Amino acid sequence: MVEAQAAQETKRVLVVDDEEGMRLTLAANLELEGYEVVEARDGAHALELAAQQRFTVVVSDVRMPGLNGVEMFRELKRLQPDLVVVLMTAFALEKLLEEAISEGVYTVIHKPFSMDHLARIVARAVDSPAVLVVDDIPMVAESIVATLRTAGVSAHAVHDGRAAVQRIVERGVDVCVLDLVMPVQDGIATCEQIMELKRPVTVIAMTGHSVPEMVNAIMSKGGYTCLRKPFDARELIHTIARARGDAAA
Template identity: 35%
Template sequence: MADKTSPKPEKILVVDDQLSMRLTLRGILVKKGYDVTVAEDGARALEQIQKDNYRVIFMDIRMPGMNGVQTFLEMKKTRPNATVIMMTAHALEDEIKTALREGAYTVLHKPFEMDRMLALLKECLEDRPLVLVVDGNREICDALKEALEGYNYRVLFAENGEQCLDQLQQRRFQVIILDLKLPDNGLATLRDIKEMRPEAGVIVLATSATEQEALEQAMQFGTIAYLRKPFDPHMIIEILQKYLPEAPQKDG
């Protein structure tokens, strides 16, 4: 009878100049079954990522020498797809904006709840693409949810531009489906999306020919496609299958 081998634990890197933080995170993550390496500064973090491929990296922003954002940007040269969660105890608005714009998954503000950290980690380890639908029409949202989840996408929703931007601060989406006719200006929201998360693909939804000018402006922001309402939700699936390199397949 062949021995059943357990799957290898996911490798996590914790980068923080505070010893207490490194020890705390390492202890909690090891107890949860993760394989954890720690580094006390950016230089040692860069050494570690040359030695191993980490699924998720927790990176403190304010560190002596090379700060966390600088380390992240340097790391991207050799690990462009690394999933990085930034951490900070300070109000570093410019650094936070840069980190999110360059593709950090999110920023955890210290002190943070460990349950929140573990939930984020579990979310980062999901292989299914994450899609944000920004539309105030419940029927459209429900139809898109059914279609997308049927193809193994994860789906979250925002009713307006403010909720959308809040979601973008909390996590990294592969694709955003945006109604141009939001009550707080869909085109302005699109500008903010491309400023905050330029790597995200955006599909815009239009409602009538009167939006042609706004639609033309939207396409200038590098959106991947547009659809006019009403539309078959499975048209979104067709667009995603072409856009995403490893698009999931239909469930079942």
């Protein structure tokens, strides 16, 4: 427990890439951002390191000899279940990446990308890798949270807009899945208050009503997208992963 807390305090990042030049560049840039960086030359090496020490975030290439990045991710999660994993790829690999996202990968970024882009993603992943679900119907909110947790996504629920804003102030949250139509304080007002906090939180709206004016309003206030209820788990999980990558672009 003490070792895990120490890793969080020092923000230890594991960089995994079989291309030495890329690995060194990533490591050097993340060190400049203040992280303690450990390098692994491939998936097997990463597993050896993860068995010996705790990490906050792993940044890994997907295509590598031996274990690919997705296979490595699965093994890493067995060693350190709370580990946040960001995957990088220059290839489509649709099925493989879809599987990884469905199993809880934080996000996938596509090469080439800027180092500033990567630094912003890592900062969000280190500081607040959790989803907040806001719905005034407790059964709906809790059901969405249970689905996300089953897929390996850290998630919590509140049941009104005011509680959502308070939660974001008090605890780390990087994505808020927000119902539009709620009593007392609707999703528009809640989104507005979230944006005023100046925190790196992405708002994904959701609604089961035909309210185009509200959808337009929340998008104009910085919302990422709006999902129509009922939506399936895969759609939400993939939207969260995509939003996490896009938010830092």
